Amino acid sequence: MALALVTGASSGIGEAFARHLARDGHDLVLVARAPDPLERTARTLRADTGRHVDVLSADLATAEGCAAVEERLHSGPPVDVLVNNAGTVLGRPFPTTSVVEESALLDLNIRAVMRLTHAALPRMLRAGGGAIVNVASVAGCGPSWLASSYPASKAWVIAFSESVGRSKGVRQGGVRVLAVLPGYTRTALHERNAVDTAHFPSWMWLPADRIASTALRDLRRGRVVCVPGRRYRAVVQAMRHLPRALVLPLCWDLSRTDAWDLSRTGADLPDGGYPKRPVQEEKP
Ligand SMILES: NC(=O)c1ccc[n+]([C@@H]2O[C@H](COP(=O)([O-])OP(=O)(O)OC[C@H]3O[C@@H](n4cnc5c(N)ncnc54)[C@H](OP(=O)(O)O)[C@@H]3O)[C@@H](O)[C@H]2O)c1
Numbered sequence: 001m002a003l004a005l006v007t008g009a010s011s012g013i014g015e016a017f018a019r020h021l022a023r024d025g026h027d028l029v030l031v032a033r034a035p036d037p038l039e040r041t042a043r044t045l046r047a048d049t050g051r052h053v054d055v056l057s058a059d060l061a062t063a064e065g066c067a068a069v070e071e072r073l074h075s076g077p078p079v080d081v082l083v084n085n086a087g088t089v090l091g092r093p094f095p096t097t098s099v100v101e102e103s104a105l106l107d108l109n110i111r112a113v114m115r116l117t118h119a120a121l122p123r124m125l126r127a128g129g130g131a132i133v134n135v136a137s138v139a140g141c142g143p144s145w146l147a148s149s150y151p152a153s154k155a156w157v158i159a160f161s162e163s164v165g166r167s168k169g170v171r172q173g174g175v176r177v178l179a180v181l182p183g184y185t186r187t188a189l190h191e192r193n194a195v196d197t198a199h200f201p202s203w204m205w206l207p208a209d210r211i212a213s214t215a216l217r218d219l220r221r222g223r224v225v226c227v228p229g230r231r232y233r234a235v236v237q238a239m240r241h242l243p244r245a246l247v248l249p250l251c252w253d254l255s256r257t258d259a260w261d262l263s264r265t266g267a268d269l270p271d272g273g274y275p276k277r278p279v280q281e282e283k284p
Helices: 012-023 035-049 063-074 099-127 150-165 168-172 208-220 230-241 244-250
Strands: 003-007 027-032 053-057 081-084 130-135 175-180
Touching (some): 003 012, 003 063, 012 027, 012 035, 012 081, 012 130, 012 208, 027 035, 035 053, 053 063, 063 099, 099 130, 099 175, 130 208, 150 168, 168 175, 175 208
Parallel strands (some): 003 027, 027 053, 081 130, 130 175
């Protein structure tokens, strides 16, 4: 029986991946931190699909949490599909965030993806097949959110997936690696992390179900990068190929919001914040 392990499976895009994979005939291991939502999701999936669903509560921003999932990938029934989906974002501009928050974001969005891929891939290659789906973001394609480390973390996920997924050893070993680049998707992510989305028009939002179904279709087609939604495919083309000077004015700049308050960062500034000077526009 095929087995899939999905991180961040108790909500949003991860939950949608778990549902699609179960319907496609996979048993599941669901990973997230909070045990109750995880068990609720597992119960629903067992009842709806009749699949075997295990849960594993782990904080992937920590070394111990990653080690627990690595252990599950190294031993026990082999995992055929790994979905590295768990990720986070910070709603306040860099550097009004704390170094602890920034480090946790990088640990979850980057280090956990590398560690779980590193744990799963050798076993898949020895078995002669398998798939790894890494959930990145349209934001990782270029300047998109200013004053945020989130786009840089997702740029790493795209580059890493392409680098590993296009390599001869992995392709000849029968393992497919896919980077999925969702645009704005209706999930709990923004509210949970205090990201203000009030000004985003409704056409920008995609359902989580669409992200999972498009990604799994592109995985079957052997693609390495998947951008769900025709509008977002155009956005990605523009971000990748237009001159920076044309793209920058369209970027969402977190530092232009009321959250630009440096008093909470521990920055050693006498007035608790940077003096506001006129913005010097970048010369192309
Ligand atoms: N929503 C969007 O607009 C959007 C757009 C582009 C890319 N993405 C990416 O899509 C992925 C999924 O996001 P989503 O929108 O579905 O978010 P979500 O609804 O907030 O779900 C996040 C999931 O990850 C788990 N999680 C969070 N921190 C974790 C940690 N430290 N260790 C283990 N699990 C953790 C959460 O459960 P617990 O809190 O219980 O751990 C939850 O199951 C992320 O990588 C995100 O960057 C989202």
